[in-house]
Amino acid sequence: MPHSAAAPRADADRHGVPFRQPGDVVAAVLHAAAADTDIALLVADLGTGAPAVVRWSNLGATELLGLAGTDLDGAALEGFIGRADGGPLPSLFRRERPTTADVMVRTAVGERLPCRATTIPAPDRRLWTLRIDRQSDLELALRASADAHEQRFKVLAERSPVPTMMSEQGMRLGHVNDALCALLGVPADKLIGMGWTSYAHPEDLETITATVVAVLAGEEREMQARFVDHDRSVRYTDMRFTPLHSPGVGDGFVATLEDITERRALEERLNHQATHDSLTGLPRRTRLWEHINEAMADPAAGPTCMFLDLDNFKVVNDSLGHTAGDALLVEVARRLSSCVRPGDLVARFGGDEFVVVCSTSSLETALEVADRILRVLSAPVVLGGVEIHPRASIGVVMRGPDHHSAEDLIRDCDIAMYEAKSRGKGRVTVLDEGARNAACDTLALVADLRQALEDRAISLLYQPIVRHEEAGTVLASVEALARWHHPERGPIPAEVFVRLAEEHGLVKELGEVVLDAACTAMATWQEELGPLAPPRINVNLSALQMSDHQLVRTVERALVQHGLAPERLCLEITESALMKDPDTASAILGRLREHGVLVAIDDFGTGYSSLAYLRRLPVNYLKVDRSFVAELQGGHTAVARAVIGLAHSLGIDVVAEGVETPVQAQKLEQMGCALLQGYGLSLPLTGPALVDWCRSGCPAPEGGPA
Numbered sequence: 001m002p003h004s005a006a007a008p009r010a011d012a013d014r015h016g017v018p019f020r021q022p023g024d025v026v027a028a029v030l031h032a033a034a035a036d037t038d039i040a041l042l043v044a045d046l047g048t049g050a051p052a053v054v055r056w057s058n059l060g061a062t063e064l065l066g067l068a069g070t071d072l073d074g075a076a077l078e079g080f081i082g083r084a085d086g087g088p089l090p091s092l093f094r095r096e097r098p099t100t101a102d103v104m105v106r107t108a109v110g111e112r113l114p115c116r117a118t119t120i121p122a123p124d125r126r127l128w129t130l131r132i133d134r135q136s137d138l139e140l141a142l143r144a145s146a147d148a149h150e151q152r153f154k155v156l157a158e159r160s161p162v163p164t165m166m167s168e169q170g171m172r173l174g175h176v177n178d179a180l181c182a183l184l185g186v187p188a189d190k191l192i193g194m195g196w197t198s199y200a201h202p203e204d205l206e207t208i209t210a211t212v213v214a215v216l217a218g219e220e221r222e223m224q225a226r227f228v229d230h231d232r233s234v235r236y237t238d239m240r241f242t243p244l245h246s247p248g249v250g251d252g253f254v255a256t257l258e259d260i261t262e263r264r265a266l267e268e269r270l271n272h273q274a275t276h277d278s279l280t281g282l283p284r285r286t287r288l289w290e291h292i293n294e295a296m297a298d299p300a301a302g303p304t305c306m307f308l309d310l311d312n313f314k315v316v317n318d319s320l321g322h323t324a325g326d327a328l329l330v331e332v333a334r335r336l337s338s339c340v341r342p343g344d345l346v347a348r349f350g351g352d353e354f355v356v357v358c359s360t361s362s363l364e365t366a367l368e369v370a371d372r373i374l375r376v377l378s379a380p381v382v383l384g385g386v387e388i389h390p391r392a393s394i395g396v397v398m399r400g401p402d403h404h405s406a407e408d409l410i411r412d413c414d415i416a417m418y419e420a421k422s423r424g425k426g427r428v429t430v431l432d433e434g435a436r437n438a439a440c441d442t443l444a445l446v447a448d449l450r451q452a453l454e455d456r457a458i459s460l461l462y463q464p465i466v467r468h469e470e471a472g473t474v475l476a477s478v479e480a481l482a483r484w485h486h487p488e489r490g491p492i493p494a495e496v497f498v499r500l501a502e503e504h505g506l507v508k509e510l511g512e513v514v515l516d517a518a519c520t521a522m523a524t525w526q527e528e529l530g531p532l533a534p535p536r537i538n539v540n541l542s543a544l545q546m547s548d549h550q551l552v553r554t555v556e557r558a559l560v561q562h563g564l565a566p567e568r569l570c571l572e573i574t575e576s577a578l579m580k581d582p583d584t585a586s587a588i589l590g591r592l593r594e595h596g597v598l599v600a601i602d603d604f605g606t607g608y609s610s611l612a613y614l615r616r617l618p619v620n621y622l623k624v625d626r627s628f629v630a631e632l633q634g635g636h637t638a639v640a641r642a643v644i645g646l647a648h649s650l651g652i653d654v655v656a657e658g659v660e661t662p663v664q665a666q667k668l669e670q671m672g673c674a675l676l677q678g679y680g681l682s683l684p685l686t687g688p689a690l691v692d693w694c695r696s697g698c699p700a701p702e703g704g705p706a
């Protein structure tokens with residue numbers, strides 16, 4: 001179809017001028033280049049393993065070299081061009097990119113001309129175009145100055161103690177200094193190019209590459225990276241990157257490395273010491289808290305926690321010494337670590353308490369671990385020549401909706417552990433809602449008891465102990481009975497708050513409060529009643545007080561403070577408490593007796609006293625348990641008679657407790673027991689009521705013994 005006047009032809013531009021073929025353009029450029037005398041151009045052919053030869057030259061080249069083009073065609077390039085630094089000429093011909101270097105050109109008349117040559121690879125990677133620029137005196141001077149600067153920088157970098165690497169283009173290193181070689185223990189030729197990346201830690205190489213890419217884009221970056229030296233040891237470094245642009249070459253970087261391996265190791269040691277127990281090597285509370293909070297970050301995940309407390313650990317410490325106790329803790333830590341699964345955590349919570357965190361939401365799985373712990377722990381261990389079978393009480397708690405923090409979980413674990421203790425020790429207890437509420441209630445009551453002791457809110461009642469004589473009833477003593485009236489709960493039974501005091505470390509404070517109140521009352525009665533005052537007051541001791549070596553001093557201080565003679569005080573200790581540690585009890589009671597304080601064994605006959613110990617114990621009274629007195633009403637006199645006879649044979653007095661009827665009193669008197677105590681003689685009285693009772697002649701209740 002003919003072309004219209006308005007539309008240009010397809011092979012012409014918009015002015016209607018026909019397009020030229022690409023070959024025409026190339027021919028035009030080549031013609032201009034060939035005739036240019038200001039630029040010296042050569043085309044060199046670098047065959048495989050063969051020296052470079054000239055394939056083409058322009059007028060500028062022929063004038064510079066003083067040779068005709070026909071003479072140059074096919075001539076070896078090395079015949080008239082060499083590197084200024086004496087390096088091999090082929091290093092100028094890089095297939096990947098243009099390269100610029102200083103060269104020396106030898107002309108046809110033998111003149112040597114300093115020039116600068118740039119080689120540009122052709123697309124087929126076989127031919128290179130060489131542009132040769134003759135350098136002026138000024139250029140040579142500037143170049144010499146630049147070379148001097150570069151040499152100074154090179155010397156400075158090489159001798160610098162700071163490990164340094166430099167890339168002129170991309171990640172390929174063109175230079176490394178001696179310090180970097182020393183850091184990695186490898187020669188420079190193994191690091192130049194891409195070799196250095198093979199010494200980067202595999203886990204850090206991706207980050208290093210990303211950092212280098214950002215630096216090549218012009219950013220300065222810092223990072224921590226690990227390298228693996230020739231001994232396969234990991235070196236930790238702080239790397240600082242600075243972009244570096246090399247004209248005629250490309251974008252590279254300079255990086256300095258600071259070896260922080262030792263510093264990091266020190267930091268790790270300090271951190272380990274701060275978060276791990278020095279005795280067992282287990283994590284301590286700080287690490288435990290971190291672990292649980294991390295595990296609780298996933299609302300759908302566990303964990304399940306176990307609180308473990310060694311049973312009777314104090315016995316080991318007290319009997320075998322703290323060295324043996326420490327050895328037991330180390331062994332327990334080792335066994336615990338062997339029982340748990342990968343991902344579980346064993347931590348020492350403090351003392352003989354450990355926490356195991358199981359990374360599971362399955363109670364069944366956690367209980368399997370707990371049972372395994374109990375079984376492994378019970379294996380014998382020899383300490384100081386004594387074979388010990390460790391036991392532990394374990395409280396288990398699964399994370400529930402009320403557990404929002406590590407504190408919540410550990411608190412409930414602790415409650416569950418105490419439940420296991422109260423149910424007989426050596427067992428596993430899973431916390432349920434009822435146990436949790438009961439434990440919370442107990443903890444609240446303990447807090448109130450502690451406050452009551454601080455406020456001296458524990459009161460005393462006094463029950464008379466009388467002696468029947470021919471002239472009538474004579475007051476022999478009064479027994480102080482502790483009472484606690486809770487401001488909200490009302491009266492708390494003595495057996496309840498005494499047990500709480502013993503379980504929660506308050507028994508010493510309770511004993512001192514009772515002793516002080518009793519001595520205060522005794523001193524008051526002496527002043528108010530004179531000869532009618534009770535001759536002495538009996539104060540009960542807890543079994544735990546018998547292991548308190550400060551007890552004697554506490555008693556002495558109370559007597560002195562209130563101006564009481566020692567014989568005005570009688571301390572009562574139950575038979576079972578005495579037999580827990582009869583040697584220690586005997587020693588403490590002996591010191592009290594030396595000071596003149598009287599001692600009575602309470603509830604005698606209910607325990608298992610050794611008669612040999614009983615003979616050696618420094619006691620003044622045996623108190624016949626009320627259960628044996630109650631049997632008298634039915635005619636069963638054997639036990640009471642035996643206890644009374646035993647006391648007489650040992651030369652000590654005997655007191656019958658729980659006397660409620662005239663028949664009981666009469667039978668006891670017939671057996672030779674003159675000291676009686678019980679509701680049949682007098683109910684426990686308040687301080688003022690006791691004063692009135694004494695002033696009224698110690699009357700027996702209506703219907704009681706006369």
